[in-house]
Amino acid sequence: MNDDVRNIVLGLVATGISASLGWLARTYLWRRKLRRKQAFFGLPENSESLLVVNRDPATAEPAVHRFDVFALLELSALIKDCGANLQMVTQDATHQGFGERTEFCVGGPASNRRMLAHMAAMLPGIRVNIDPEPGPDRGAFQIGGERYRMEPGFTEYVLLARLSTGGQTRPVFLFCGQRAITNQAATRYLARNHERLHRKHGNNSFVILLKVVNSQAYGPDLVELVADVTRAAQTPLPKPEPAQP
Template sequence: MNEDVRNIVLGVLATGISASLGWLGRTYRWRRRLRRKQAFFGLPGGSECLLVVNRESGGDNVVHRYDVFAMLELSALIKDCGAQARILPQDQTHQGFGDRTEFCVGGPYSNRRMAAHLTTLLPGVRVNVDVEPSEVRGSITIGAERYLMEKGRSEYVILARLTAGEGHRPVFLFCGQRAITNQAATRYLARHHETLARRHRGGSFVLLLKVVNSEAYGPDVVELVADVTSAARTAPPAPEPSGATATEPAATT
């Protein structure tokens, strides 16, 4: 009888120790993933970041519903990191970058902050902001390549993580041809941030994504077109003066 009791006690102790070790292992892995996530987004626990909200094209300070959905996707990421978001309109963000992580959503036509970031951080990117309908309206040019939009069928969005400024906190850009592409980029980031962190080792990157058939699939079907970091961060050569003419060498005697 005493031996049976001893075996039962030993079994209970072994089970308790195994459960404790399993719990400690899971907790360690969870904390390690959390630290990596916080490092990638530049969001240590208790920190504050900026969410820069654009306006709907043609609207009067109205935010498009797909951009609202994009903000919700980002808010979930921020909450998972134990950080807090400060939401600012695109025309009231009068501060530099690098001190706090920033998430900037929307194209340069509807987001002044995005227009400034493209000029300063991505000089190789040009976005057509013509109001009149045309074939090139909303097109994105990166280096020498131009990407045209087929509304509802084939649309493009830039997803960028850039480190600049004194504090070296990242700036995330979601610059799409339509609001639904902005949400597609935020969802892509939420799903693939671990892969992106391993691939780019916490450095800067600029990706061009293609949203396929958004009329049928919404923001869910996204293809990676190319890593355009080098072309996007390289300023195009300055055009030659329009009045410049070739000069003939002077005659010698």
Template sequence: MTDDVRNIVLGVIAAGVSATLGWFTRSYLWRRRLRRKQAFFGLPENSECLLVVNRDPGTDGAVHRHDVFALLELSSIVKDCSAHVQILSHDVGRQGYGEHAEFCVGGPGSNRRTAAHLATLLPGVRINTDPEPGEDRAAFQLGSDRYRLETGVAEYVLLARLTGSQDSRPVFLFCGQRAIANQAATRYLARNHEKLARRHRTHSFVLLLKVVNSQAYGPDVVEVIGDVTRTAQTPPPAPDPETD
């Protein structure tokens, strides 16, 4: 075997070894990212999860188109995790939480299950569900801070990952003042879940987001107002008893 042939053979072998190592490395990194994603969303392979659908209170039980888009965003996440989804209407989902991962779309005015989760898991959140027009319609109250709806200009949404215990599957809430805010929160989660997983791991968190100028930008421009987990999970102080 001449030196030239030997060099060619060695080059082919080296290229094959490098390609194999590269494939194994990429496969390992992909699987590790997938496991982290599955752990964050509580979606092991072939597991079941719940998508709880709200109803647009301004229609005859229809789902708002922005909430449909939100459900599509969530369905893509579930598919990526190789899990299965069960879609439930908010008024028939009478079961506990923690056995399956759950994605709950809509505020308490359009989703009874969201209202139940807020009362049980986030007692520090107060949301005005009065349908009558007024400056406080759909306003969020978090501690001493109030966040009012400015339609098309500034719309707020709570994005929460909640667990009842260490071993329970998470509940994700997308609780917006309008349907477009629900979609914005699901899109924010889909784009930033890796960063959120690094920061919060598998613990509970509640973020307050603001959708900026949705009449021009739709659900794409989102500002993080802050992490309001402690405030949202702390019950408000009991009112002083009346004295005679």
């Protein structure tokens, strides 16, 4: 074998080794990223998850608002990315506890009784005005001592929460918006920012308040983080003082 042939062979071998090492490194990084995502969502491969669907409060018949359908599609993609399975149930057909499998619950307490139960059990510091009568406080959030009113189409709020009782239990994700479009905004925010949320909160519980800006023009895409309200949400609100006779 002359020098030219030997150099060609050595070059091919070096190229093959470099390509193999690059492929192994990319595979390792991809698997590590996937494991972190699975841990954050509580969705190991082939695990089961639950999607709880609300109803459209604007209709008399059982129906799901189209923006909530879009939110469910966003969540379905996240679940499939983790290699997990999903079961979709309506808010009035869920008669089970939480923690055995990851749950994604979509819709405010006025349209989702499962959300109402979760908030009463785990978020005693939040009160949502579910009065159907028109008024400035319709759909408003009270979080601790702060009140957040919506201006439909201009300024609307949504709560995004990851709640867990600790140990080996699976988390519950809540998407509690003042309007259906804000539910979709929260699911999209989670899909885009789950890595940052994982870095900040790990696998611990958190509750954040998001503001959806000018949804009539920008849809669910323009979202601002208002505050981390975890502590206020988990601290019971003071009981109202009895009316004076």
